[in-house]
Amino acid sequence: MQLTNKLAVITGGASGQGLASARLFLREGARVVIVDWNAEKGEAAAAELSHLGSATFIVCDLGDASQVEAACSRILAEHGVPDILFNNAGIGYSETARYPMVSIFETTLEAWNDIIRINLTGAFLMTRFLGREMVDAKRGSIIFNASIAGIVGQKNIDAYTASKGGLVALTRALAASLGEHNIRVNAIAPGAIDTPMLAPALGNAGVVQRLEATPLGRLGTPEDIAGLALFLASDHSAFVTGQIIACDGGRVAI
Numbered sequence: 001m002q003l004t005n006k007l008a009v010i011t012g013g014a015s016g017q018g019l020a021s022a023r024l025f026l027r028e029g030a031r032v033v034i035v036d037w038n039a040e041k042g043e044a045a046a047a048e049l050s051h052l053g054s055a056t057f058i059v060c061d062l063g064d065a066s067q068v069e070a071a072c073s074r075i076l077a078e079h080g081v082p083d084i085l086f087n088n089a090g091i092g093y094s095e096t097a098r099y100p101m102v103s104i105f106e107t108t109l110e111a112w113n114d115i116i117r118i119n120l121t122g123a124f125l126m127t128r129f130l131g132r133e134m135v136d137a138k139r140g141s142i143i144f145n146a147s148i149a150g151i152v153g154q155k156n157i158d159a160y161t162a163s164k165g166g167l168v169a170l171t172r173a174l175a176a177s178l179g180e181h182n183i184r185v186n187a188i189a190p191g192a193i194d195t196p197m198l199a200p201a202l203g204n205a206g207v208v209q210r211l212e213a214t215p216l217g218r219l220g221t222p223e224d225i226a227g228l229a230l231f232l233a234s235d236h237s238a239f240v241t242g243q244i245i246a247c248d249g250g251r252v253a254i
């Protein structure tokens with residue numbers, strides 16, 4: 001058991017990588033609070049996971065600052081100061097109806113603002129509200145779920161790429177400022193992971209091409225990401241901070 005008595009907050013824990021991480025963290029002894037805007041999936045996730053331990057769901061749109069503040073206040077009042085904050089939630093280009101893969105010239109300001117507000121500002125707000133208490137407690141691990149899009153350029157997903165690049169930079173900045181408070185800050189950069197987010201994009205020529213160029217030759221699973229998140233959450237990574245770790249089957253290594 002690597003997370004006994006730890007409190008973990010996981011945004012976007014109702015689905016995909018966040019859900020797999022919630023499951024693994026619970027198995028490793030953590031109490032888990034899932035924060036997600038999808039009430040139906042969030043309630044179902046907490047109910048499904050509750051046989052493994054303390055799993056709670058809080059509904060919250062990370063794109064709405066007042067909702068984030070209310071969710072964080074509730075977490076602190078009802079559960080205490082988190083040991084682990086996994087800023088995992090995000091929206092991407094696979095919500096094709098709202099955010100199609102288009103050139104920057106066709107990207108609307110509304111789409112740009114939505115993606116930056118949820119993927120980048122939402123993670124900033126969660127970290128600001130909960131991080132202050134983690135600083136007082138003098139301990140903690142903060143993990144951002146970025147993307148290899150934050151490391152290498154990808155075509156026609158400019159807003160998403162900018163939001164993930166922002167998380168990569170924020171990881172290093174926060175590692176610099178929070179290290180003296182015994183808080184580690186790292187980011188995971190997933191490649192193509194088999195989750196509902198990717199499903200509508202699986203047929204895209206770009207995704208197919210990227211898969212063919214992946215040394216391990218397969219999509220990642222949510223559990224692949226959960227394993228790395230567990231490492232970063234646990235004391236096995238006690239001397240690791242400021243790192244952006246690709247979990248992508250080797251895609252950006254070649």
Ligand SMILES: NC(=O)c1ccc[n+]([C@@H]2O[C@H](COP(=O)([O-])OP(=O)(O)OC[C@H]3O[C@@H](n4cnc5c(N)ncnc54)[C@H](O)[C@@H]3O)[C@@H](O)[C@H]2O)c1
Nearest residue numbers: 012015016017036037061062089090147190192193195197
């Ligand atoms: N799937 C991939 O190929 C891939 C690749 C690189 C990075 N990522 C990143 O991994 C993270 C997890 O995505 P996933 O693949 O598990 O997808 P997913 O769609 O299965 O899960 C994302 C979760 O985030 C939640 N969410 C989205 N917007 C929210 C908001 N405004 N407020 C609260 N919750 C919100 C969704 O409801 C969902 O439960 C995301 O940040 C994504 O950008 C995914």
